[in-house]
Amino acid sequence: MNIVFYIIVLTAFVFAGARQIFNVPVEGAVPSIEALSVAMVESATGAVELAIGLVGVMTLFLGLMKIAEAGGLLQGISRLIRTLMVRLFPDVPADHPAMGAMILNLSANALGLGNAATPFGIRAMQELDKLNSHKGTATNAMALFLAINTSSVTLLPTGVIALRAAAGSADPAGILPTTLLATIGSTTVAIIAAKMYARFSKLPEGVPVPSEGSESDSPDARPSEDFQVENAAATAYPMWVSALALGVLVSLIPLTVLYGKVISPWIIPLIMVGFLTFGVIRRVRVYEVFVDGAKEGFQVAVKIIPYLVAILVAVGMLRASGALDMMVAALGAYTGEVGLPAEALPMALLRPLSGSGAYGILASVINDPNIGPDSYVGYLVSTIQGSTETTFYVLAVYFGAVQVKRLRHTLAAALSADVAGVVFAVMACSYLFG
Helix, strand or coil: CHHHHHHHHHHHHHHHHHHHHHCCCCCCCCCHHHHHHHHHHHHHHHHHHHHHHHHHHHHHHHHHHHHHHHHCHHHHHHHHCHHHHHHHCCCCCCCCHHHHHHHHHHHHHHCCCHHHHHHHHHHHHHHHHHCCCCCCECCHHHHHHHHHHCCCCCCCCHHHHHHHHHCCCCCHHHHHHHHHHHHHHHHHHHHHHHHHHHCCCCCCCCCCCCCCCCHHHCCCCCCCHHHHHHHHHHHCCCHHHHHHHHHHHHHHHHHHHHHHHHHHHHHHHHHHHHHHHHHHHCCCCHHHHHHHHHHHHHHHHHHCHHHHHHHHHHHHHHHHHCHHHHHHHHHHHHHHHHCCCCCCHHHHHHCCCCHHHHHHHHHHHHCCCCCCCCCHHHHHHHHHHHHCCCHHHHHHHHHHHCCCCECCCHHHHHHHHHHHHHHHHHHHHHHHHC
16 A cells, blocks of 8 residues: 555656646646645545544444444344355354444445445454454455455445436436446455455564454464354354345345335435334343444544545545546547447546545536436446445545554455456446447
């Protein structure tokens, strides 16, 4: 991450400096270096404002997570797909709270609930860090979780569907099949890449820092993968229960297509009422437990500010320097030959860097009268938006919450998933709308 951060900043400075020196000044135009300086200050300010805005969301959902944990909901949810999760995360005990937290995060992402997914993911990272015997360094489980997080299977990209509807699309939910296909492909690549890269990215040598919890949490004392799988199979719900739960989840897709506008406002309130009701049934002191969890949300939001400032300033500099525009101009002619037109290329390049910037590109493309939301380009940019993630933002927030600075192979695995998401989005849209 040190090298990536430096390269982005240096590239932005070199491009802005070259434009300042060699371009003919245009009356009324802001000089390149001045624009770069303004972008740096505005991005730093925006990063702090973003972190402050996250305080309320994190406080709310981490409070609800605490209730779910106290009532045993996380363990119950993890039992639904415990055997699969243990196969994917052999270093995490089958009954550890991290399992349930990861599942809640991936479920929220699948339903397009970004506001809920982030606190759930942060909680999962906190639980994974309790198993981390090398504090400050990403574990294999952390790297795999974030790789899957950046590519997770999406059943309902609610935000993109709403934006397409506002742009006058005749079929706002038409991206459901393309998004589902793209995310299945990118998630598969994410898992393979994280597992493969882990073999070449070893943990640092030296005396490990004792992890929180019992002695059984240490690497030497953890059960083997085969033992965990057998134990998971013994304690997991019967296969028909897991299949029934998956069937219920999949059955929600046609309902959201038909009644998406009616259902979507109900989802987050129902989450809160559902968690609180569960806590009451399980005799959890919901108010006190909620407040204890909410305190963690405030502390986490403060911790991530430096990480957000670093990433968002670097991205802001890259956009203001004109380097991104030059990359698009240079690559557009070639990518158009493989189904990625120049109009959609900025989305593919900017999506891993800036969520707000990607949304801005999506809105401008689908509202362009010459393109529209129901053209091939409109479907493609909508699918890319719904099937890829703001990777650098996710890494900054999630690793910042647990003070991890050495990412190991996490970034490589996450970017591999991003590239795969774009490739599968092009393939799906070319097949259905090309």
